[in-house]
Amino acid sequence: MENTLQILNGDDTLKGFNDTGLDGDVIVWREVLSEGPVTKTIDSEFWKMRTEWVSKTFTTTPEHYLEHMVGQLEKFNYPYEEINLWFEFDLHCQVNMLAAMQLIEQQFDLSNRAIYLISPDSYPGLDDFRGMGQLNGEQLEYLFDGRLRLTDYDFRLAEEAWSLYVRGNVNDLQNWIDTNPFWGSLHQLKAAMQAHVKRLTVNADGHNYIEQKLLAIKQSGIVERADIYEQFWSAEKIYGMGDRELDIYLERLDKDF
Structure with a gap:
């Protein structure tokens, strides 16, 4: 077991990541929590609900989903000293990021863990940036060098955002966006939640x-x-x-x- 855990948002990012020189165990977050049912508490019932919805909605089986998504979460039981979250700017990625942060806070003592976020909305010289799946290993290492360390405030902010996302009340979410004074290291969260407000309306x-x-x-x-x-x-x-x-x-x- 490595001392570092890398959480990648999807297989497209994994392709480039495999060409980096970065160490660590890897979880590929193969979910789309921006669609379908979610609950505030992320537990076995949550994953049972998601297994049923994903296998019904997409061309996959419960067994495949359990193996390729839920089965990886056993790694949250390991005592990693460093965790890197690789999630992009869009609503899809930001909602997945919020859920991953909930799990990290549930499973780890944050006082003696270094948690970092890599969350780009652009890349130098790339005019139509849509995600880290466009990047090679060297480019991902460049992003890694600019990663941000998450604080207790970031985790509180993520908890608030996740709760509001799950609740799905457009007025409550808009009010939270309008009155939140500081977005910490979650630089892409505001725009993603504003997009969700538009989707709810x-x-x-x-x-x-x-x-x-x-x-x-x-x-x-x-x-x-x-x-x-x-x-x-x-x-x-x-x-x-x-x-x-x-x-x-x-x-x-x-x-x-």
Whole structure:
């Protein structure tokens, strides 16, 4: 066992990470907690609920999800001295980050652990940065050199954000965003939570912001799924949604029309 744990948000980042010279055990966070049911308490019932939803919603089995996501969480029982969180700027990544921080706080004594965050929203010389999956090992090491050490304040802020995210009350969340005086080292959290406020808000037709954007794309004459994805990604990187997540919304719209 290593003294360091690296928590990577997805397999795309793992590809580049494997080419770095960075040490440590690795957890690949293969989840999309920005979609589907969540609860404030992250325990065995939480993962049972997620197993059922993920296997029902996506083309996977409960066994695959348990092995490739939940099974990795046994590493939270090991006494790592350093933990590095690799999560990007978008809503998808930030919600996953919040959950990972809840687990870290549950499992570790933070007073004698060094917890760091790598959370870029851009990369020098890369005009259309969408995530760390675009980067090679050398570029990821560059980001690692600029990592931020998380404080007790950051963990309190993450706990508040997670609770509000789970509650899903748009007014409470907006008020928290507007009145929070300091975002600590969680530099990308405010923009991601503001994007979630937009997603929670529905128009007179009952469509939220994402559904409205997808409808506008389709009504512009774009009908192929791959083209719809690309158009949405170009305009709304803040949501960090993959094609399978967008399909949830597109299928919902198809039922309405």
